[in-house]
Amino acid sequence: MRYIWSLPNRVFHWGLVIFILIAYLSDDYLRLHIAVGIGVLSLVVFRILWGVLGIKYSDFKDWGKEPSHNKIASIVMGLILIDILLICITGLFSYFYNISEDIHEFFANSLYFLIALHLLGVSKEFLINKTNVFSIFNGYKKGEFESIKLNSFQKLISIILLTISFISPIVVFIFVDGNSDNYYELYEDD
Ligand code: HEM
Ligand code: HEM
Numbered sequence: 001m002r003y004i005w006s007l008p009n010r011v012f013h014w015g016l017v018i019f020i021l022i023a024y025l026s027d028d029y030l031r032l033h034i035a036v037g038i039g040v041l042s043l044v045v046f047r048i049l050w051g052v053l054g055i056k057y058s059d060f061k062d063w064g065k066e067p068s069h070n071k072i073a074s075i076v077m078g079l080i081l082i083d084i085l086l087i088c089i090t091g092l093f094s095y096f097y098n099i100s101e102d103i104h105e106f107f108a109n110s111l112y113f114l115i116a117l118h119l120l121g122v123s124k125e126f127l128i129n130k131t132n133v134f135s136i137f138n139g140y141k142k143g144e145f146e147s148i149k150l151n152s153f154q155k156l157i158s159i160i161l162l163t164i165s166f167i168s169p170i171v172v173f174i175f176v177d178g179n180s181d182n183y184y185e186l187y188e189d190d
Contacts, residue, residue: 001140001141001142002067002140002141002142002143002144002145002146002147003139003140003147003148004056004057004067004068004135004139004140004141004145004147004148005057005058005135005136005139006055006058006139006148006150006158007139007158008046008050008150008158008162009050009058009139010136010137010139011162012043012046012047012050012162013136015039015043015162015165015166016040016043016044019036019037019039019040019043019169020040020084020111020115022036023036023037023040024108024112029178030095030176030178031173031176031177031178032173032178033178034091034095034172034176034178035169035170035172035173035176036169037087037088037091038088038168038169038172039165039166039168039169040084040087040088041084041085041088042161042164042165042168043162043165044081044084044085044088045161046158046161046162046165047081048081049157049161050157050158051063053154053157055148055150055154056146056148057148058148060078063077063078066143066145067141067143067145070125072121073118073121073125076114076117076118076121077118079114080111080114080115080118083107083110083111083114084111086107087104087107087108087111090103090104090107091104
């Protein structure tokens, strides 16, 4: 067994899953919705940085090659990251500039489709190709590849950015005005 997904990768993945689930369930409770949305945004910013720091298998250059994600999986995961950025940008625009949320909803619906593809791919790997998909839980995959080891700089970056990702939703939840009706009235009075 070789260690291929570091703890920050796994915290990112499962944090993303939980925050997206809450964002999906809370579209009628704007305060919570925006709070976890900011968490999702911070996690994706972390993952994009993590993909250019030269960490074996996590680096975007290694995507599509064994033992990182296979080619199709990499495309779907790349689209998931881009789509999440678009969702968060359009969400922020619809909150701050009172722009229609239709485009935000469109990107959210696209994300559900991409997640379904991702889960189909994971199930196929697990059931048909008998790949060890538990690596996303424990970090280990079978095979003769080199295990990863993070240097102090990479550890520090991950601690800072992941801490921000989990603290920012709490801060936003405390300070954001979740009452979009009030916001729109203020906007119209201008
Ligand atoms: C920074 C991140 C985000 C911000 C600022 C944001 C903001 C908003 C706002 C302002 C609305 C309109 C709510 C209303 O007035 O009724 C909304 C709706 C919605 N958002 Fe987000 N959002 C964010 C992230 C997300 C994420 C990650 C998802 C994905 C699951 C998502 C899915 C939705 C959905 C499905 C709606 C309902 C659209 C409708 O029913 O018309 N949002 N969001
Ligand atoms: C909201 C739902 C989900 C989203 C947005 C999502 C997104 C992602 C992303 C972006 C990656 C790449 C991670 C990285 O390179 O650091 C990934 C990998 C992975 N995800 Fe998910 N995921 C979701 C749910 C799940 C679930 C429920 C499972 C079930 C086991 C799962 C299993 C995996 C596995 C096994 C990998 C690694 C694949 C490989 O080794 O090539 N994901 N996911």
